[in-house]
Amino acid sequence: MSLIPAFEVGIWNAWILMIFLVLQTLAARLIAKDLYQKMDHPPDMTTNETDKKISTMATLLWFLATLYSVFLPLKLGTAWLYFGLAIFLPGLIVIVVASLNFAAAPLDKPVTQGIYRYSRHPMYLAIFLIYFSAGIASASWVFLLFSIAWLVLLPFAVVTEERYCLEKYGDAYRGYMNRTPRWVGVPR
Secondary structure (H helix, E strand, C coil): CCCCCCCCCCCCECHHHHHHHHHHHHHHHHCCHHHHHHHCCCHHHCCCHHHHHHHHHHHHHHHHHHHHHHCCECCCCCHHHHHHHHHHHHHHHHHHHHHHHHHHCCCCCCCCCHHHHCCCCHHHHHHHHHHHHHHHHCCCHHHHHHHHHHHHHHHHHHHHHHHHHHHHHCHHHHHHHHHCCCCCCCCC
16 A cells, blocks of 8 residues: 555546446436435435535545546555455445345335345445445555545434434334344344
């Protein structure tokens, strides 16, 4: 890892890892509008100023990380790349499976099937793994800072989302919260 971050446009850059997050969002917006409405939290979810600031910071972080990934070369042929890919693959699998589970769930019920039986927030975990893997695969301390910033914002986003789900789904979501841990491997 170098102190000064690399900054060059190229085909073999970290955008290759980040593109899955962009494609997931675009697919939801273009292909399944009902699904996107379910994924995209309605304006009333962020009712207080703190929630709005956290949401804005998370969106800005996602945008900056995605933009920076276009200019961040992967460390091809090095242990950095292979270690990063080993972290990326589980993140990719989790986000694909979670997205499919989310798409298959009825709009009027919380998502509780598939990977959501093991974690209430598998997509957040997947996003962290993808950010972290991009930082490792490109040996970029700047991108690793993006993943740490994501971890710092995560508890605030999760509490806001769970509050919204409790309001929307009531006892069905409360029961789900009681039987399913927030994070895989972390007891309730």
